[in-house]
Amino acid sequence: MTAEIIDGRKHAQTLLDSVAADIAAMPQAPGLAVVLVGGDPASAIYVRNKVRTAQTVGLRGETEILPDSVSEAELLAIIATLNARDDIDGILVQLPLPPHINTLRIMAAVDPAKDVDGLHALNAGRLLHGADALIPCTPLGCMKLITSLVPDLTGYHAVVIGASNIVGKPMAALLLDERATVTQTHIHTRDTQFICRGADILVSAVGKPGLVRGDWIKPRAIVIDVGTTRVEKAGGGHDVRGDVAFDEAVKVAGAITPVPGGVGPMTIACLMENTVKAAKARRARR
Numbered sequence: 001m002t003a004e005i006i007d008g009r010k011h012a013q014t015l016l017d018s019v020a021a022d023i024a025a026m027p028q029a030p031g032l033a034v035v036l037v038g039g040d041p042a043s044a045i046y047v048r049n050k051v052r053t054a055q056t057v058g059l060r061g062e063t064e065i066l067p068d069s070v071s072e073a074e075l076l077a078i079i080a081t082l083n084a085r086d087d088i089d090g091i092l093v094q095l096p097l098p099p100h101i102n103t104l105r106i107m108a109a110v111d112p113a114k115d116v117d118g119l120h121a122l123n124a125g126r127l128l129h130g131a132d133a134l135i136p137c138t139p140l141g142c143m144k145l146i147t148s149l150v151p152d153l154t155g156y157h158a159v160v161i162g163a164s165n166i167v168g169k170p171m172a173a174l175l176l177d178e179r180a181t182v183t184q185t186h187i188h189t190r191d192t193q194f195i196c197r198g199a200d201i202l203v204s205a206v207g208k209p210g211l212v213r214g215d216w217i218k219p220r221a222i223v224i225d226v227g228t229t230r231v232e233k234a235g236g237g238h239d240v241r242g243d244v245a246f247d248e249a250v251k252v253a254g255a256i257t258p259v260p261g262g263v264g265p266m267t268i269a270c271l272m273e274n275t276v277k278a279a280k281a282r283r284a285r286r
C-alpha cells in the first residue's frame with residue numbers, strides 16, 4: 001500500500017483564492033513589507049515568491065533589500081518606519097539574519113499587530129495561552145493540512161521533531177491546542193527513532209535530508225515534512241530535499257507531504273492570510 005500524497009499546492013491555491021476574495025471585498029488592499037538582509041540566494045528566492053504571491057492575491061507587496069553590512073541600529077530604524085506607516089499592515093523580516101544582528105531583538109521590534117510571521121513574544125505567548133494570535137505561517141500551514149485529513153485530533157499522538165521558535169515550538173503548541181498528545185524531540189533527544197514509531201502524526205522540522213527513514217514511521221501515520229534543504233545537483237543548479245526519505249516513507253505512511261509541493265506553498269498562502277487578518281484587526285481598532 002502507498003500513502004496518500006498531500007497536495008500542498010492544491011490546498012494553498014484554495015486558501016489563496018479565498019484570501020483574494022476577501023481582499024477584493026476590502027475598501028483598501030492590505031500592505032505587506034518583506035525585509036531581506038544579505039545575499040543568501042535561498043532567502044532571496046523565498047522573498048521573491050512571497051512578494052509575487054502577495055501581488056497575485058491583490059495585496060500591496062513591497063521588499064526592502066539591505067546589504068549584509070547593515071547595522072542592527074539601521075535595521076531597527078527601518079522596522080520603526082514600517083511600524084509607523086499606516087499603509088503597511090504586515091511586516092516580515094526574512095530569517096536567518098547575519099550573526100552581528102540579534103534576531104530576538106529584531107523580532108521584538110516589530111509591532112505585534114503587524115507581526116505576520118508570529119515571532120514576537122506577545123504573539124508566541126498568546127498562542128501558548130490559546131488566545132487569538134498571529135501564528136507562524138509554516139506551523140499554521142501544517143495544521144491546515146493535518147486537520148484537512150483528521151478534523152479532530154483528540155487522542156492522537158503527535159511527534160514534532162525540532163524545537164525552533166519558528167516551526168517546532170509553535171507546531172507543538174498548535175497540536176496541543178487541538179487536543180493531541182504531543183511529544184517534542186530535538187537534537188539532544190536520546191532515541192528519536194523510537195519516539196517517532198509511536199506517532200500517529202509526525203512533523204519533521206530539522207533540515208537534515210533523509211533523516212526520517214521508513215522504519216521510523218508507524219503504519220498509516222500522517223507525515224508532514226517541513227525540511228527544505230538545498231542540495232547541489234550533479235549537472236549544476238539545486239534541488240530541494242525534505243527531512244523524510246520519501247521513497248521509503250510513502251510505503252508505510254497513510255498520508256505524506258512531498259518536498260517540494262507540500263508544506264512550502266502553504267507557508268506562503270498562510271502569510272497572505274495572516275496579512276489580511278492583521279489588516280482587518282488594525283482597521284477594526286481605528
Ligand code: GUN
Pocket residue numbers: 092093094095096117137138166267
Ligand atoms: N526563513 C525561512 N522560513 C521563514 C519564515 O517563515 N519566515 C521568516 N521570516 N524567515 C524564514
